[in-house]
Amino acid sequence: MLLIHCPYCEEERPELEFRNAGEAHIARSASIAEESGEDFEKFFFIRSNPKGVIFERWRHVHGCARFFNAARDTVTDRFITTYRAGAPKPSLPKSASGPAAYANRPPDQLNVKRPRRKPASKGEAK
Amino acid sequence: MAKAAKIATAARSPIFAGREFSADGAKIAVLAPSHRLALRAPEKSLAALSKALGLKLPASPKSSVTKGSRSALWLGPDEWLVIDDGGKDPLEDCARVKVLHSAVGVSHRNVGLSVTGPRAAETLNAGCPQDLSLAAFPVGACSRTILGKAEIVLLRNAEDSFRVECWRSFSDYVLAFLTDAATDAA
């Protein structure tokens, strides 16, 4: 059982008190009725499912009942950080992004060929 | 419309009222009915609500404030459960408060149980995954959490005394679970 840091209760609490609520940072359009089919598809159906860091929503349903966001590594199941709903997506330390660096791409770039690392050319900043 | 005088007043049937179970080191008892208020409010309303309720609503997580027979339990950043065992309905106290808030009476929604004795924490830990040591869950600490397969609100009112609040229809399960657990914890 994982321990999850609830940003509202300000402490780690047992996973049993929480419920996952799917991917985070998918905003519902303020004028959703006029949204194009393509945009609605992205909003409602398409999720990233990365191998690596995922930004997802959790609810401390049997605790403070708040929804909040978390960055979790789907490979190690490790929570990198949690933060309050509405807060901007945090930038993560490089070590935290791991294999997700390539996996956390916009949906249309997923499931395509694994991008090859660009060979470093002379003069290029490291 | 009938005349009030002619109508027999319905008797109250609190569920499992007075039910008790004792094991070595832990005692479970179903508490008498209380008045309860589910209070929601933004920070700016707290002063006025605290004044009306006669106690300072706690602002930090996992904490409660008790004054006399009334306790206010922090459940979430804008959520409190106010319990009054003295017969005074906190819902009425909030009725005239004009600041932004939501007050909903839930006196009958919940059932209160007490778990007391030197093995009270062990009894609860049969089904509650939180650390209930005095360091992590001191006197006055409170939290919505789970017990086995039921949601509860847990309040530590003394070193070896807890109050468990659950929804009415879960009280059967919670009472049976605590009874089973107290037997083992003894």
Next chain:
Amino acid sequence: MTESFRIAGRGRLSSRTARFSFDGKPYAGLSGDTLASALLANGVHLVGRSFKYHRPRGILSAGAEEPNALVSVERDAARKTPNVRATVQELYEGLSASSQNRWPSLAFDVGEVNDVVSPMFSAGFYYKTFMWPKAAWKSLYEPVIRSAAGLGVAPDLPDPDHYAARYAHCEVLVLGGGAAGIAAALAAAETGVRVVICDEQAELGGAMRYEAGAAIDGQDGWAWAQASVAKLAAMDNVTILPRTTAFGYYAQNFVGLAERVTEHLADPKGLPRERLWQVRARRVILATGAIERHMVFADNDRPGVMLASAARTYLNHYGVAVGRNVGVYTANDSAYAAALDLKKAGVGIAAIVDLRDNPAGPLVDEARSLGIDIHHGRGVVGVGGKLRVSSMTVQPKGGGAARTIPVDALLVSSGWTPSVHLFSQSRGKVVFDDATKRFLPGNYAQDCVSVGACNGTDSLSATLDQAWAAGAKAAKEAGGSVARGTKPKVESGENFSGGVLGAGPGAGADKTVKAFVDFQNDVTAKDIRLAVREGMRSIEHVKRFTTNGMATDQGKTSNMHGLAIAAETLGKDIPEVGLTTFRAPYTPVTFGTIVNHGRGPLFDPTRRTATHDWAQKHGAVFEDVGQWKRAWYFPKAGEDMHAAVNRECRTVRETAGLFDASTLGKIEVVGPDAAKFMELLYTNPWEKLEPGRCRYGIMLREDGFIYDDGVVGRLAPDRFHVTTTTGGAARVMNHMEDYLQTEFPQLNVWLTSVSEQWAVIAVQGPNSRKIIEPLVEDIDLSDEAMPHMSVREGKICGVPTRLFRMSFTGDRGFEVNVPADYGQAVWEALWAEGQKHGACAYGTEAMHVLRAEKGYIIVGQDTDGTVTPNDAGLDWAIGKKKTDFVGIRGLTRPDLVAPGRKQLVGLKTKDPKTVLEEGAQIVANPRQPIPMTMIGHVTSSYWSENCGRSIALALLAGGRERMGETLFVPMPEGPIEVEICSPVFFDEKGGRLNG
């Protein structure tokens, strides 16, 4: 009943006798014995038959790693536990055990024919042989194989025992109670932090049980261990858990422990049989020790062949000699210690056979000085005897003249395997130490540390140094003070290093002898070579092909040998072949322990309403609706369900009925933006709904499909009383909270579940007003003052009520909400009034029929998550002028507006007496070839007493265009002809709402 192998003056057991039986024969042992030590004290080595070949098997070990000595322990008819390790089961007065996997008797087992025809049963045999005919697998092969192979027999009665569970938190959790674990716990405990230490044995002490050469702090090792445990036990911050196996190491230092509470007691005295501990620790110290390996040679499974440390344990702790003329076969020093202890106790040592060419050192010297024959540079290539070893055949490693030496027990040791199981479960990576040929903890993945033998530390003094330092460090890191105690001082100790891996002489590459690697699954060295020959390259494949290490002992003694043989055959180094993954549980855990309190009534909460007792008293039959018990129907004497439901339906429409609707979800929506929020969550318009009025609301998901429905009353401009379906209560609340918190956080509104605050009594039927009127104060119930779909707050029976004028039957109706504790009294008062008008109590079945007569849908029955409001004929409930609500965009998706969607219709069978089956399919032409084109399905179907015929609701493609058409419902007995009609069967004009 004499214990001929108990040696006076040896061992640490009391003199209290405990009687027991094995295979029906009575024996005596001592209190403190294990079943294994007690059997050995009586000279019994043969205790079981093997899994596949039914070979006679004895006792290999003295601990949890035991692969052979599996027995059934029976307390009574319901308490039969199969596959109990005799080496772990403590003796109690009256213990009754029996051997397994043999028929008709242990000494003469018909299944032994498998051993004779064993060439048929080589590795992969099942996969190759039982391929065809396919049908024979289920009917013939599997049942025969299952009964012939396998271990003990599971009991066929429900488990009468109870089990318990505990969540625990500590700063330092020590796994293993040997010298290392004890020292680490002492160091940690003295800093004041919470320490939990567990050990699988009855007493802590680990190897001190047999390590006669250990002396710590001026005492022998065992005495030091017991004194230290007593010191720990006296500390408030320490929890000592003996008889407790750490079986699983999970994320963030969450460790599962299984405590056997009563397995050792003759009378469990009402205690739980086992207790599951789920411990969260800031730091974990792994002190899990090491497991001795056997030697791999021909017929090394004969009863009497046992691990050297086990024989030593039986002698030094239990005072039992495992034989009178004992042979030793080893490749390291530690087995010499066993020979020396036995020799000093007066047991004859036939010879020590040592694979090493020039064994040297103090133990070897001492053996020589005691006159023990040492055959170095030689191996044991076979043994005599079948039900018990009678001799060993010794041959030089390189071949040559063999010599047979009579023995009645043969102690073996090929070295020690560090127990890295839990470390590996913690996702730590093991590394292979080439010098000592063993896997050791490498990179750590969690906040834990390994100490002692499991960390490859061979000497006692180094172990205690390491353990003490680790305990102090862990405690400090977890918030403890600086350790104050004094480190235990080791005056003398033994050193457990060296050894060999893989097959010994006579069991090499070209040999077809049965040299067992995995005793429990009957895997031989030859099987592993065969697996490699057949193309298995990875150890994971070899394991699955041969089943090596897949038995209940999870290969504790066999994995390293198997790996070494595979590596040798492949011509690779051991690390290249890899190590199989260690998974939880470390040793088997009972289902009882995992389920613990959650049995019987505690399996799942059973929720009952305030009127449950009344309903029960009045004969209600209940149905389960989620966790709720709901009154299904109220049969009178002589009535079956059909008759009761018909009467209830008729009575409601003729006069009135009372129905308990308390299980409906109820949510109070409060705040200045309450109406705005309702506008966003429901399809309907709410801003203009007057306080005091109600509206039927539909909630969609973002995809445009119906998610829930219910009547909503506006109590005040800023207060709505929302009802949801019974099953939807929790998820609708979650759905609303989700939108409120994350999409519309700017709205000043809050949600509170009041499902259980209010008991709800529906009073429905033409006389409903007459029934409630005498009990109500402050509310004018006239049609003018309180029309259909309105809500009032006032009093009923002198207690507060939220009174709804609404109907789920199509007749005039009310729903009386009262605080739950008053539910029963108000129901009884309404019942008394109802009796004056001939009203009945009705249950959920009649409720279903009555609403179906009116074509009212039930979300989840007539909808299935793919039904839009339009499909259900509820377009009218969508606010046409609204620019936003959840689902507004989904509703315009091409598929949702395309023609031909399934729409809600009514069905009338041609024969009015035929009641369709719910879920049945609808076709246009019943004579079309199979598979037919299905154009719809029946969602609800009942006999309607009020209509005098059967009625059904269905979802039918283009249904509203098909009114009057005849279609067919194909059934096994033939197609049923149906006519498509409006879903409203009764009172189409709706006049009865005010009737």
